[in-house]
Amino acid sequence: MNVRTLCLSILFEGEATGYEIRRKCVEGECAYFIEASFGSIYPALNKLEQEGLVTSRTQQQSGKPAKKVYSITDAGRAAFADELAAPLGEDVFRSPFLLFARYAHILPRELVETRAAEQLDKLVQDRKKLDNVAAEHGSKAGDTWVLNYGRAIMELAERHMRAHMHELITMARAEPNKDAAE
Amino acid sequence: MNVRTLCLSILFEGEATGYEIRRKCVEGECAYFIEASFGSIYPALNKLEQEGLVTSRTQQQSGKPAKKVYSITDAGRAAFADELAAPLGEDVFRSPFLLFARYAHILPRELVETRAAEQLDKLVQDRKKLDNVAAEHGSKAGDTWVLNYGRAIMELAERHMRAHMHELITMARAEPNKDAAE
DNA sequence: ACTTGCATGTAAGTGGTTACATGATTGG
DNA sequence: CCAATCATGTAACCACTTACATGCAAGT
Numbered sequence: 001m002n003v004r005t006l007c008l009s010i011l012f013e014g015e016a017t018g019y020e021i022r023r024k025c026v027e028g029e030c031a032y033f034i035e036a037s038f039g040s041i042y043p044a045l046n047k048l049e050q051e052g053l054v055t056s057r058t059q060q061q062s063g064k065p066a067k068k069v070y071s072i073t074d075a076g077r078a079a080f081a082d083e084l085a086a087p088l089g090e091d092v093f094r095s096p097f098l099l100f101a102r103y104a105h106i107l108p109r110e111l112v113e114t115r116a117a118e119q120l121d122k123l124v125q126d127r128k129k130l131d132n133v134a135a136e137h138g139s140k141a142g143d144t145w146v147l148n149y150g151r152a153i154m155e156l157a158e159r160h161m162r163a164h165m166h167e168l169i170t171m172a173r174a175e176p177n178k179d180a181a182e
Numbered sequence: 183m184n185v186r187t188l189c190l191s192i193l194f195e196g197e198a199t200g201y202e203i204r205r206k207c208v209e210g211e212c213a214y215f216i217e218a219s220f221g222s223i224y225p226a227l228n229k230l231e232q233e234g235l236v237t238s239r240t241q242q243q244s245g246k247p248a249k250k251v252y253s254i255t256d257a258g259r260a261a262f263a264d265e266l267a268a269p270l271g272e273d274v275f276r277s278p279f280l281l282f283a284r285y286a287h288i289l290p291r292e293l294v295e296t297r298a299a300e301q302l303d304k305l306v307q308d309r310k311k312l313d314n315v316a317a318e319h320g321s322k323a324g325d326t327w328v329l330n331y332g333r334a335i336m337e338l339a340e341r342h343m344r345a346h347m348h349e350l351i352t353m354a355r356a357e358p359n360k361d362a363a364e
Numbered sequence: 365a366c367t368t369g370c371a372t373g374t375a376a377g378t379g380g381t382t383a384c385a386t387g388a389t390t391g392g
Numbered sequence: 393c394c395a396a397t398c399a400t401g402t403a404a405c406c407a408c409t410t411a412c413a414t415g416c417a418a419g420t
Contacts, residue, residue, distance in 0.1 A: 001276065001278045009281060017372090019371055019372080033275050037408075037409055039411090040409075065372075066371075068372075080285075085293060088282055089278040091277040092276045094215060096183045098328045098331065099183055099187070099191060101324060102325055142284040142285055142287055142350075145283055145284075145353070149343075150280070164327065168324075184380085218380085219381060220400080221382070221401090224402090225402090245388075245390080246388075247386095248399075248400090365420100366420085367419085369417090370416085370418105378407105379409100381405085383402100383403090383404085384401100385401085388398085388399095389396100391394105
């Protein structure tokens, strides 16, 4: 799933500017968990317009810079459906925290405590974000399904973390700090 | 978490060749879920050797091509510990399947059924893989912790999928096939 | 006066993948 | 005879990120 498809999927739901698309990925958290930056979104939208999959109109605003509102075309809708019908890529889960956790035994206890707390905090934050999206969004069935899937997993991750983080901390080096690194 | 750190973490556990490192990521599934290809591993190992973080010795084999066995150095161990002590990157979860699921309502039922079944199968396979790693591997405490975390989540994902995939299928377009794309 | 939010875009850099090149041996 | 496994490596390519460039208005 690339930025191109992401843009198509958001525009499938309705008009949006590049700026809004980015916000939906970072803040609104599109539920299926993708992030994208301006540097990829703007070129993607330009290319999609060249290909005739989206159209744009420039909208002047008082006190704010003009914005380019993009709409999906019929060709765009078709291309998006095609993409969904194509074989799906692999789900990816990459966790720097789990790599860290694996080596808890060589790390100072204080650090492990901090990182574990940070991780739990992130989990809580992310779950809350999903809860908010679920509450605001008068979303359609597919959205709700995806949201519920995400929430179920987040909830478990949070619970598991809360229940087992102390085990991780006890694995850590108890010695105050000899600085194993240097 | 880049390939460089991945190599360091595997070599931290013991000697290995580039070929073996790759296998551990793809088959053995290192528990913290990273993949890497030859095209990134070999250059990474070369660079690590240049920097003195690993050393290599060439081992001749009868009937097989010679292999380069890498070992981590003290400097390498220190660099790895440093990397772990640095602020952690964000956990990433990207799911093409969830994007697909979100648009179940515009897709033909047959396709949704197929993809849902495939997804469940992947989940089952991945969980089994983790179970195997847990069984074989007489692993140290950190490994077990990470493995259990992964297994708990996999198990839930599988259960959730099994319980709710039929909902997804009922959302899909019931019409046999008008081919919405063309 | 400064920062934040709105808004678009480009250029350089990064971190990977894919495909290719090479070559021996074993098993079907 | 062909495919697969073992084994290392390079080159071309790709998608995306980061940093930069620009600019105006409102809030602090």
